[in-house]
Amino acid sequence: MPKVEVVDLNNKKVGEVELADAVFSAPVNEALLYEAVRHYLAGKRAGTHKVKTRHEVAGSGKKLWKQKGTGRARMGSVRSPLWRHGGTVHGPVPRDYSYKLPRKMQLGALRSALSAKLADGDIKIISAFDLSSAKTKAFAASLQSFANNRKVLIVDSMDNRNLELSARNIDGVELVRSHEVHPYHLLGATLILVSQAAATKLSDTLAKSVPASAGKGVEA
Numbered sequence: 443m444p445k446v447e448v449v450d451l452n453n454k455k456v457g458e459v460e461l462a463d464a465v466f467s468a469p470v471n472e473a474l475l476y477e478a479v480r481h482y483l484a485g486k487r488a489g490t491h492k493v494k495t496r497h498e499v500a501g502s503g504k505k506l507w508k509q510k511g512t513g514r515a516r517m518g519s520v521r522s523p524l525w526r527h528g529g530t531v532h533g534p535v536p537r538d539y540s541y542k543l544p545r546k547m548q549l550g551a552l553r554s555a556l557s558a559k560l561a562d563g564d565i566k567i568i569s570a571f572d573l574s575s576a577k578t579k580a581f582a583a584s585l586q587s588f589a590n591n592r593k594v595l596i597v598d599s600m601d602n603r604n605l606e607l608s609a610r611n612i613d614g615v616e617l618v619r620s621h622e623v624h625p626y627h628l629l630g631a632t633l634i635l636v637s638q639a640a641a642t643k644l645s646d647t648l649a650k651s652v653p654a655s656a657g658k659g660v661e662a
Contacts, residue, residue, distance in 0.1 A: 446560070448567045448638055453587040456569050459638055462649035466560045468553040475558075475625055477543065478551035482626040485540040492536055496521045496529030549651045555625040556644065565634045567641050571598055576607035585615070588633060595631035597623050599640035620644055 444466050448457040501521040509516050523531045559565050566588060573581065585594060596609060599620045609617045618627055620640035628634060636644075 444560070446565070446567050446641075448569050450569050451571070451584040451587075453566075459567055459641060461560075461641060462645040464652045465553050465645050465648040466557055468557040468652075470554045470558045470561075471550060472554075474547055474551040475554055475629065477547060478555075478625040479629065481541065481543040481548075482624055487539040489537045489539050491534040493530040493533030495531075495533075496523060499527065499529045501527070546651075546653065549648060551625045552623070552628075553648050553652070555628040556648075559628055559631075559634055564632060565636060568635050568637050570639070571596070571602055571605045571637055573602070573604040573608055576604045578608050578611050581605075581608035582612050585612070588635065592632040593630065595627055595634045597634065597636040597640045597644075599637060599643050 444461050444463065445458045446461055446466075447455050448459050450456050496519070499521050501519070503519055503521070506517050506520060507514065520528070522528045556565070588594070592614065594615045596605070596615065596617045597620055598605060598617070601619075606617060609615050616627065616631070618624075620636075620643050623644070
């Protein structure tokens with residue numbers, strides 16, 4: 443099991459924690475990461491695009507001229523798609539872009555993302571986010587010891603009102619709970635601060651979900 447340093451909010455070492463090899467030292471499956479990010483972004487799409495068909499655009503429905511005898515092409519309505527300001531044919535309509543991604547793929551992508559970020563040195567394990575009060579300025583000062591002008595992801599295992607209030611107005615900082623963390627969040631951050639409780643929970647939960655074939659050369 444990989445041993446990872448545990449630091450406090452001043453980035454000073456206070457101990458070590460052992461994490462599961464199957465989670466934090468798993469093979470990185472780029473195909474799974476791609477599918478997980480694609481699935482996440484598809485679910486975020488509003489899908490509110492809409493164009494007007496010939497039945498919805500403004501204009502008279504009167505036939506413009508008689509069918510025969512004028513020498514002109516036959517035409518039934520000014521709202522025809524062939525005309526300027528006419529309706530649109532086969533245009534986009536409101537729809538839901540989300541789709542189901544198998545749970546095994548989601549968990550495999552999460553293991554790959556955690557493993558890749560730990561290997562790159564982008565994950566820091568924090569002993570606990572114990573904040574005595576909700577002070578954005580004080581918490582921002584603590585973050586300066588870890589990163590400067592970086593995109594920071596904070597992962598905690600419980601509701602922490604002081605942490606939520608302290609971090610919400612800091613530019614480039616995002617807070618998620620351990621059961622909500624997604625590969626998209628991990629890949630988009632340059633620094634990931636994970637509480638020791640959240641890291642242990644992720645390690646134990648994801649290790650149990652590793653398929654039996656993962657130990658036989660198949661990437662999880």
